Amino acid sequence: MxxxxxxxxxxxxxxxxxxxxxxxxxxxxxxxxxxxxxxxxxxxxxxxxxxxxxxNPAVVQAVQEQAARYMHVMVYGEMVERPQVRYAARIAELLPAPLESVYFVNSGAEAVECALKLAKRFTGRTELISMRRAYHGSTHGAMSMMGAPEGEEWKGAFRPLLPDVRAIEFNDFAALESITGRTACVLVEPVQGEGGVRPPADGYLAALRRRCDETGALLVFDEIQTGMGRTGAMFAMQRYGVTPDIVCLAKAFGGGMPLGAFVSSREIMSTLTHDPVLGHITTFGGHPVCCAAGLAALEFMLANxxxxxxxxxxxxxxxxxxxxxxxxxxxxxxxxxxxxxxxxxxxxxxxxxxxxxxxxxxxxxxxxxxxxxxxxxxxxxxxxxxxxxxxxxxxxxxxxxxxxxxxxxx
Ligand SMILES: Cc1ncc(COP(=O)(O)O)c(C=O)c1O
Incomplete structure (x- = not known):
């Protein structure tokens, strides 16, 4: 060796x-x-x-130019950083309404963590529902949402994890009835990735959307793997015609650099600014070089x-x-x-x-x-x-x- x-x-x-x-x-x-x-x-x-x-030459150039101009200046959310603002505005333009407020983080797992916190904060509820065979990341909260029982092998050694978490069977219409007025959110990959690529059954995501509307639970899409063109639409939600309340992005979102985000309406997102103030904070989230890379990758995809x-x-x-x-x-x-x-x-x-x-x-x-x-x-x-x-x-x-x-x- x-x-x-x-x-x-x-x-x-x-x-x-x-x-x-x-x-x-x-x-x-x-x-x-x-x-x-x-x-x-x-x-x-x-x-x-x-x-x-x-x-990709367009991404390499954007990284080089932004790295030479400025890298980290201040923690996320305080300064007006051009690559971040321009990327957020472009993403808001491409996502269906009311998904217009982009909160930048560092990774997929962090985007999922924040989406769960935001759902709890907005609804005042505690129950979190995920899907069997789901993978959402490896931090405590994201791992809690790993779909049991397949996830048991990973989760067992790290318990106790988040309380009040339940997994239902993906594509099981009858199981949607178990979403209730106690449910803060349902987290779902529109196409299950680590489950071995399982697309949604016809009408399943629409039925899930209806049930969430009936119960007041937020619908959260994990588009960390399916977003940025992977499924043949810029976002899988467009392919299946269903708009969630919150969408999580990462992976290709950074154009090869580490970047994540969760996106929602301004009404929902604004709850992170008070009671408590600074409901989620991150030092490096939305790093200007990562945002420049992500934006360059997105513009490349659109132009080509x-x-x-x-x-x-x-x-x-x-x-x-x-x-x-x-x-x-x-x-x-x-x-x-x-x-x-x-x-x-x-x-x-x-x-x-x-x-x-x-x-x-x-x-x-x-x-x-x-x-x-x-x-x-x-x-x-x-x-x-x-x-x-x-x-x-x-x-x-x-x-x-x-x-x-x-x-x-x-
Ligand atoms: C669907 C999905 N969600 C979340 C994650 C976690 O992302 P990260 O590794 O950036 O934390 C992954 C990673 O594979 C994923 O495929």
Whole structure:
């Protein structure tokens, strides 16, 4: 093992016993490269972050210019910082009314934390409802909303978590009845990501919206993974025609820099300014360099009509892979895609084969039988065809190995 990997294991806090440990030298467009010059197709995009491609020149320029002008000056919310104000105004323009007040934070988990606090503060209620197989982040509050029982493995060691939290089954219309006048909010990913890409059933989000309206519960969309064009609309709420009371954004929202936000009406958001004053505070939230990067990425997508091409790109991957005998099912919303293999042993073998062939994919936190295809939205048709060809060859290799193992047993 080389010195850098030894230092990585010795001195960089680890998240698992088996990190990928591929050294990144540089990244560009849909690919990244190791110091030895090996190319990887990035079919994870940093988990739905690098939507405008790695080292996008417009984003790089915005970061360089803003870093040279000013970086951190004062905690969030006090000063008028041009990149922050311009980004907030642009997001408010693109989101449906009344989502017009953007509160910037640092990450997805923090956006979720704040959305929960805001819902409690606005409604004066305490019950928080999430969905089974949901992932909303790893801090105490966000982890509390991790959909049990799949989340138990993660949550168990960290209890006690938030009280008065309940998970209902996603896409179960009957379960909506359990939302009541006690409920502060229902938190939902419009398309479940870490559950293995589960789109909403027809009419489900509209029925959820109606039930929230009937009971006075706030509807909170976690668009941290689905936002910024990933599903083929700028925000998944537009694809499904349902407007929440609060939406959480992060990941691609920062154009590759760390940035999150929760957005609501001014009426709801204003409750964070009093009783108590400073209801949520953050030092670095809305960092000017991150806002400049996010805004540049957004303007790039709008100028290049990037989002308009997403559905056709997802459909092309689906067409190229769905007929393969190892593929049980493809679940997809735009370029958020799960290729279901039905068995975790198959998935683990595919990850090894992918690594050898220069494909970066991953499984999902709550689904270890499917691999992920969520590349930069800027991926070209040629790159889709080439990466799908390599994937199909890896699937062939895996089936061939299984066949030979079976013959060896006979
Ligand atoms: C849907 C969803 N919500 C929240 C988060 C947490 O975001 P972060 O890792 O920035 O805290 C994630 C991260 O994967 C996510 O996919």
């Amino acid at each position: 080389d010195i850098l990997r030894k230092q990585f294991l010795a001195h960089v806090g680890q998240t698992s016993p088996s990190p990928m440990m591929v050294e990144v030298d540089r990244a560009e467009g849909s690919c990244f490269y190791t110091p030895e010059g090996k190319r990887y197709y990035d079919l994870v995009a940093g988990v739905s972050v690098s939507n405008v491609g790695h080292a 009509r990037t989002v308009e091409g997403v559905e056709a790109k997802g459909a092309l991957y689906e067409e190229l892979l769905s007929g393969h005998p190892a593929v049980v099912e493809i679940r997809r919303a735009g370029l958020l895609m799960a290729v279901e293999l039905g068995r975790s042993e198959r998935l683990y073998r595919m990850m090894e084969l992918f690594a050898g062939r220069g494909i970066l994919s991953d499984w999902f936190l709550f689904c270890d039988t499917a691999f992920r295809i969520s590349p930069p939205l800027t991926i070209s048709e040629d790159e889709i065809r080439d990466s799908a060809r390599i994937i199909a060859e890896c699937l062939d290799t895996m089936l061939g190995e299984e066949r030979r193992n079976l013959e060896g047993c006979e």
